[in-house]
Amino acid sequence: MSLISAENLVVRFGGTEALSGVSLAIEPGEIVTILGPNGSGKSTLLRALLGIVKPSAGRVTRAPGLRIGYVPQKLAVDRAMPMTARRFLSLPVAVGDAGAEAALARVGLEGLGGRQMSALSGGQFQRLMLARALLTRPQILILDEPTQGLDQPGEAGFYRLIEEVRRDTGAAVLMVSHDLHVVMAASDRVICLNHHICCEGAPRVVSSAPEYRALFGLGTQGALALYQHVHDHSHDHDGHDGHDHDHHHHGHDHHHA
Secondary structure (H helix, E strand, O other): OOOEEEEEEEEEEOOEEEEEEEEEEEOOOOEEEEEOOOOOOHHHHHHHHHOOOOOOEEEEEEOOOOOEEEEOOHHHOOOOOOOEHHHHHOOOOOOOHHHHHHHHHHOOOOOOOOOEHHHOOHHHHHHHHHHHHHOOOOOEEEEEOOOOOOOHHHHHHHHHHHHHHHHHHOOEEEEEEOOOOEEEOOOOEEEEEOOOEEEEEOHHHHHOOHHHHHHOOOOOOOOOEEEOOHHHHOOOOOOOHHHHHHHHHHHOOOOOO
């Protein structure tokens, strides 16, 4: 049985259709990336799958007793709150010291439990949110634009961590991204969303699909770069890395002023 699925999902806000006829299913252990421009319904789809938004039509099915680890957008959490990383892990469900330490170590934040959240870098804070999501031993991790605002090494490192978590825990991963140029190569499937599913498939297939290129207004230059592993980008294998890096940096500057 699928962990979570949507059949002909329609979500309307007022007269506007945020989602129209979306069908998908996430299987145990797979990594699925949903790509779409801002305003394409990505967050609405996640919230519908989580049961936070009620569909106007169609239905969402979750496996009985499904354990979900949800990592919201960083922007949704006030990092200025005077609170240590350790205390943050105990919201809303208290966790013992051993469990907290293990979760911090799992995401590369060993020994940082006493640090104030406001003193964490963007990448460390993102890892802290992941650590909190992992405390429920999730069967699926749902991540809403987890690398937004991170620089390229931070993004590569976070993707690498997600791959390791999937390998070590067997959790499926459903990740949303507006970063149209770089996708984690470990994705089993990429789904391109613009209120409906435009195209889907393995990352390499989607990157050459005309629907993908049309959706994101890409000319011949705009190929999808794939993160294999964090070290792939430290040396220029094929002469294209510099070009992709440029592309990539510009993507982050204007989304959230």
